[in-house]
Amino acid sequence: MFARGLKRKCVDQEDDGEGALAGFGTIPSYSLQRQSLLDMSLVKLQLCHMLVEPNLCRSVLIANTVRQIQEEMTRDGVGQGAAPQSTGRAPLDRLVSTEILCRTVRGPEAGCPVPDLGDGPLQGPLPEICTVDAAEVPRSPQSNPWEMDSPRESRGSFQKSLDQIFETLEHKNHSSMEDLFSDMDSSYYDLDTVLTGMMTSAKPGLCDGLEGFAAAAPPPGSTCKSDLAEVDHVVEILVET
Amino acid sequence: MAGAGGGGCPAGGNDFQWCFSQVKGAVDEDVAEADIISTVEFNYSGDLLATGDKGGRVVIFQREQENKSRPHSRGEYNVYSTFQSHEPEFDYLKSLEIEEKINKIRWLPQQNAAHFLLSTNDKTIKLWKISERDKRAEGYNLKDEDGRLRDPFRITALRVPILKPMDLMVEASPRRIFANAHTYHINSISVNSDHETYLSADDLRINLWHLEITDRSFNIVDIKPANMEELTEVITAAEFHPHQCNVFVYSSSKGTIRLCDMRSSALCDRHSKFFEEPEDPSSRSFFSEIISSISDVKFSHSGRYMMTRDYLSVKVWDLNMENRPVETHQVHEYLRSKLCSLYENDCIFDKFECCWNGSDSAIMTGSYNNFFRMFDRNARRDVTLEASRENSKPRASLKPRKVCTGGKRKKDEISVDSLDFNKKILHTAWHPMENIIAVAATNNLYIFQDKIN
Numbered sequence: 001m002f003a004r005g006l007k008r009k010c011v012d013q014e015d016d017g018e019g020a021l022a023g024f025g026t027i028p029s030y031s032l033q034r035q036s037l038l039d040m041s042l043v044k045l046q047l048c049h050m051l052v053e054p055n056l057c058r059s060v061l062i063a064n065t066v067r068q069i070q071e072e073m074t075r076d077g078v079g080q081g082a083a084p085q086s087t088g089r090a091p092l093d094r095l096v097s098t099e100i101l102c103r104t105v106r107g108p109e110a111g112c113p114v115p116d117l118g119d120g121p122l123q124g125p126l127p128e129i130c131t132v133d134a135a136e137v138p139r140s141p142q143s144n145p146w147e148m149d150s151p152r153e154s155r156g157s158f159q160k161s162l163d164q165i166f167e168t169l170e171h172k173n174h175s176s177m178e179d180l181f182s183d184m185d186s187s188y189y190d191l192d193t194v195l196t197g198m199m200t201s202a203k204p205g206l207c208d209g210l211e212g213f214a215a216a217a218p219p220p221g222s223t224c225k226s227d228l229a230e231v232d233h234v235v236e237i238l239v240e241t
Numbered sequence: 242m243a244g245a246g247g248g249g250c251p252a253g254g255n256d257f258q259w260c261f262s263q264v265k266g267a268v269d270e271d272v273a274e275a276d277i278i279s280t281v282e283f284n285y286s287g288d289l290l291a292t293g294d295k296g297g298r299v300v301i302f303q304r305e306q307e308n309k310s311r312p313h314s315r316g317e318y319n320v321y322s323t324f325q326s327h328e329p330e331f332d333y334l335k336s337l338e339i340e341e342k343i344n345k346i347r348w349l350p351q352q353n354a355a356h357f358l359l360s361t362n363d364k365t366i367k368l369w370k371i372s373e374r375d376k377r378a379e380g381y382n383l384k385d386e387d388g389r390l391r392d393p394f395r396i397t398a399l400r401v402p403i404l405k406p407m408d409l410m411v412e413a414s415p416r417r418i419f420a421n422a423h424t425y426h427i428n429s430i431s432v433n434s435d436h437e438t439y440l441s442a443d444d445l446r447i448n449l450w451h452l453e454i455t456d457r458s459f460n461i462v463d464i465k466p467a468n469m470e471e472l473t474e475v476i477t478a479a480e481f482h483p484h485q486c487n488v489f490v491y492s493s494s495k496g497t498i499r500l501c502d503m504r505s506s507a508l509c510d511r512h513s514k515f516f517e518e519p520e521d522p523s524s525r526s527f528f529s530e531i532i533s534s535i536s537d538v539k540f541s542h543s544g545r546y547m548m549t550r551d552y553l554s555v556k557v558w559d560l561n562m563e564n565r566p567v568e569t570h571q572v573h574e575y576l577r578s579k580l581c582s583l584y585e586n587d588c589i590f591d592k593f594e595c596c597w598n599g600s601d602s603a604i605m606t607g608s609y610n611n612f613f614r615m616f617d618r619n620a621r622r623d624v625t626l627e628a629s630r631e632n633s634k635p636r637a638s639l640k641p642r643k644v645c646t647g648g649k650r651k652k653d654e655i656s657v658d659s660l661d662f663n664k665k666i667l668h669t670a671w672h673p674m675e676n677i678i679a680v681a682a683t684n685n686l687y688i689f690q691d692k693i694n
Contacts, residue, residue, distance in 0.1 A: 037527055040585060053337045053363075056425055056444040057475045057494050058590045061531045064473055068527055 031076070038069045256622075257603070257615070257676060258692040259639045261632055263317060265302070266685035268630065278681035280668055284348040284356065287672040290318055290679055291358060292686055293343025297327040299360055299413075301371065318688055322371055324413040327362040339364050345430050347439070349452075357416070359439060363426040366441055368417035368452060374410045378402040422448050422458045429479045435486040442479035442491060449503075461509045462491060462501065477592075478538045485544065488513075492549055496533030500560065516558055518565045528580040528589065536592035541601040542673075548604055550595040553577060555606050555616065570616045570623060573608045575646040575657050588662050599674045607666025610655065611682045612642055628666065628680045628687040639689065 041062050267276065275296025282291050290302040303321035330339040341362055349357040355372040380402040385391055425443035432439045440461070441448050447462035462479075466472055475494045482488035487503045499512035520529065532552035540547045541557075546567070549556050553574060556566035572593075576583060583589040588609075595606040607613045608625070616623045625642045632639060645654040668681040676691030 034527070037581070037584075044587075053335075053339075053426075055590070057477060057534070058587075060472060060475050061494055061534060061590070064530055065527055068530070 034069055034073065038066060038073075041066045041069070256620070257617070257624075259626060259678070259689045260636045260692050261634060261639065261687070262636070262677070262690045263688040264630065264633055264685055265300075265318075265320075265688075272684045276684040278668060278684060278686060279342050279344060280346050281670045281679050281681045281686065282346045282348060282358075283670050283672050283679070284358075285350050285673060287674055287677070289321065289348070289356060290670070290688075291346045291348070292679075292681065293326065293346050293360055294684075295340075295342040297325055297329070297341030297343060297362065299324055299326045299343060299346065299358075299369070301356075322411040322413050324369070326360045326367060326369065326415075327365065330364075344427055347430050347432050349432055350436055352436075359430050359432065361427050361430050361441065364420070364423055366419040366427070366430060366450075367415050368419070369413050370416045371411060371413045374412060375407060376404045377407045379405050417452065417455050419450055419455050419458070422450075428477060431479060431481045431489065433481045433486050434484055438486075440479060440481060440489060442476050444475040447476065447479055447489075447491060447509075459507070461503060461507070463508065463510060477535050480538055480540055480547075483540050483542060483544045490538055490540070490547060492535035492538040494534040495530060496535055496551060498535065498538060498547070498549060498558070514560070514563050516563045516566075518556070524577075526580065528584060531584070531589055532580065537594040539595060539597060541597050542599060543601055546601065548595055548597065550593050550606055552589060552591075552593075555595050555604060557604070557618070568618065570604070570614075572606055572614050573612075573644070575644055579657065583662075586662065588665075591665055591667065593665075593667050594669065596669055596671045598671045598676070603671075605669050605671060605678065607669055607680070609662050609665050610660040611664040611666060612644075613666045613669055613680055626689075628682040628685070628689075630685075636692070638692070 044062050045059065045066070266278075267273075273296075275294060275298075277295045278292050279295055280291075280293040283289070284291070288304045290304075292300050292302075294300075299322075300320060301322045302318035304316040304318050307316045326343055327341040329341045331337075332339055339362065343360050344362060346358055346360045349359070349368075351357075355370050358369050358371070360367055360369060379386065380400050382396060382399055382402075383391055383393075419441070423441065423443045423446070425445050427441055427443045429442040430439060431442075437453075438449055438451050441450065441458075442462075445463065445465040446460055448458040449461045450458045462476070464474065464476060473495075477492050477494055479489060479491035482490075488500065489503070490498050490500045492498045496517065498516040500514035500516070501509035502513045503509060505511075505513065520533075535549045535551050537550040538547060545560060547558050547560065549558065549566075550572075553576060554572055555570045557568035557570075558566045580589060593607050595604060597604055602619050603615060603617050605613060605615045611628045612625050613628065614623060614625050625644070626639045627642050640653075643651075643654045644660070645651065645656050650656050664683065666680055666682055670679045672678070678689050680687045680689065
């Protein structure tokens with residue numbers, strides 16, 4: 001789709017999947033980075049709402065970050081309904097490695113994120129540096145949605161679900177983010193409700209799923225602790241492996 | 242000391258020469274989650290050092306009396322008492338687990354032979370009494386030596402029981418349990434200078450307790466919005482002023498500190514002073530708010546200053562100046578360009594604590610890779626040290642460490658990308674009077690002493 005071999009600022013050893021990025025020049029655009037950050041934040045918020053008892057400080061900080069990004073996007077007049085598909089770029093852009101967001105104009109040793117495992121803790125989202133409490137984010141390493149090694153197909157479909165989330169957010173107004181904190185005291189966060197909301201192609205996205213949270217009463221005798229199998233299942237759905 | 246590559250620090254003046262003293266905890270690479278230390282605190286005399294862990298246990302170390310025949314050997318800290326402070330609980334109403342992890346320990350000033358401390362998990366605070374028993378009575382009239390009741394008809398003579406020495410036994414017993422006062426997670430407790438009251442703070446509220454009364458507490462700060470959808474800020478730490486029993490401060494996730502005076506009103510929602518440093522517009526990013534969130538606030542011993550810790554720096558504030566700190570010390574500025582990755586792996590939410598030395602001339606805080614940082618306020622120097630088993634020879638001097646940010650890496654320097662973000666030092670404590678520090682590195686507790694002591 002895009003010519004390979006276009007000059008890039010950093011050395012890139014990746015395969016075809018990465019070659020596509022070469023067409024976009026050296027550093028991904030600011031709006032791309034911003035979008036990526038928004039997506040990541042939304043994923044984080046979802047995960048923290050599914051778990052035992054969310055760390056309120058962390059949730060508030062992430063929600064504030066999401067709000068900031070949205071406000072800026074609105075000011076820039078970005079994303080009027082617009083799914084990134086409409087920009088004509090390859091869907092891959094959306095899953096730009098988070099390392100790129102941290103790269104400002106740097107010297108040669110900045111280097112590209114080589115997503116192979118073993119490169120040192122900050123090169124891309126490697127599982128071994130994940131320091132989140134075991135109780136909080138029970139991801140299995142292979143299913144990290146941000147890993148650039150994932151095959152194109154699976155990224156594409158994950159891509160789609162994020163679009164749904166994003167679309168829904170765009171269409172709702174500002175207050176939708178606050179739904180996250182409604183009924184904080186007594187909500188039962190049902191993993192299945194969110195995922196069902198996320199994966200159906202009809203409108204419901206993140207927020208509808210969360211509204212499902214507020215309404216759900218705790219089923220008698222159940223606990224919030226997802227068992228491992230259920231969590232694996234969740235993560236599988238997220239990355240469509 | 243700063244800039245002294247890999248060599249030792251020159252002695253003299255106010256320079257510290259830190260040496261390894263002891264390390265406590267398992268050596269295994271495999272760390273049991275329950276053994277992770279979650280709080281460290283010296284008592285008022287420094288003779289006792291308490292640690293709390295994720296498994297809800299408290300371990301208290303006591304400093305041995307110094308050996309007169311070897312005047313250079315410092316008193317070592319050995320285990321004095323171990324007890325299970327909190328157990329995991331289940332909140333049936335919300336279907337949520339309540340972790341037994343000890344969030345904070347605070348000692349009470351000693352008033353008699355026993356020692357008292359407050360320990361708290363997310364929901365419940367407990368007052369523990371730690372007392373020694375080194376004598377027992379012998380020669381009871383109604384009981385045998387092994388405790389069996391004697392047949393009253395067999396008793397023909399009366400005797401007075403006598404006290405005989407026994408092996409020292411240290412007992413910990415819970416004297417008060419302060420429960421059911423916090424909807425959100427408790428992040429701080431602080432004993433008042435009146436020694437009768439204390440405060441406990443959670444994400445949205447601060448409560449005032451009397452140490453004798455467990456069924457009542459007064460709510461003195463409440464920042465919960467009427468509509469939870471409007472929540473944008475939480476309380477992150479709180480502390481009483483060391484001398485003025487009506488004054489306390491609390492910090493927030495937006496990087497602000499509010500000082501409140503309990504004399505002004507019963508509910509201290511309106512602050513007396515508001516400390517906030519204006520943001521530097523040139524360094525603004527989407528992570529600005531997160532890294533400005535204050536993870537710890539500590540008054541100086543003098544009561545004139547307070548120190549706050551945010552993600553990348555430590556700031557010293559003069560209580561009389563609200564618009565900016567008087568000192569700002571960078572802890573690990575090299576992480577600024579890595580914030581996105583640190584956000585992704587959640588390290589950006591790590592809550593580092595900080596502490597003053599006894600004379601308020603130095604401050605200390607932790608970092609990653611088992612590094613911790615010390616700032617000498619008078620000499621305006623700082624040093625990075627490491628808590629590791631490799632540097633664990635008795636009385637071995639700690640070598641200053643340096644992180645290289647780019648360009649050529651010198652020998653003995655470590656590059657930012659090689660830092661181990663799983664090895665974080667969140668909890669440190671400084672002896673109230675001497676230059677002895679306790680540093681918690683995951684499941685190990687390191688004790689370092691200043692050679693020049």
